[in-house]
Amino acid sequence: MNTIVHRPIHAALRPTLGWSDTWQGPDQGLIRCWEAGRERALKHPDIARRCIAGELPVLGWKGGVERTLKKLEKFGSLKYLAHWQGLRGDDLQIDTTAELTISCSRTGMVVTFTPEQSKYYNSQVENEE
Template identity: 65%
Template sequence: MTQRIHRSIDTPLRSGLNRTELWEGPDKGLIKCWEIGRQRAARFPDLAHQCLTGELPVLGWKGGVSRSLKKLEKYGSLKYLAQWQGLRGEDLDIDLSAERALTCSRTKMVVTFTPDRSKYFNQVADVEA
């Protein structure tokens, strides 16, 4: 069964919700991550441009890459994918039951965004030096 989270980019940002409503609802916080991405796009146009050109910059969730690693593939969080879609000015469109692979245009790293936290939780972090 598909568990798809979708919101149009034309949808106004939500307000007045508590922490539980934002992070622990059926969308698992993905809408909030996407809204944060939309807000950051306005504040950080260079970051939004990186995302629009297919880069996967380091953000607050696992999934971004600052450099190529020996192993050219890694896993990332669906929360990263949601924020990235917001930064790009795209509709939020994530299937909670599926993985989605993207290749960073700058580093050529392949990041597979997955609902399975165990796949990315203990992998070596890619941190800006």
């Protein structure tokens, strides 16, 4: 099984797929999240500019940061990472078995994007304190 999900930025958006094909396919919805980021960049260039500048704005998935929290580290979803890459105009490039850590240029918060959902769901309460 290939653990790298890759799509070049110049690839055309795919036609609309059914829910099962989109979210339960081999990429588990990462390609759709990336495509949604590309679409959002066209509608909201201000958000795209922030992402290009290294910010991790709040989006529809766990991983964005609005402000600096007491605990400067948190976990985020690979779906957030895919959406963020699309907003930036980057190729989709995610290893579904590895973690990737990015520091938000605006808040200084460090976010580790992980395939382990339990890490970002269990840490939500801790990070909000």
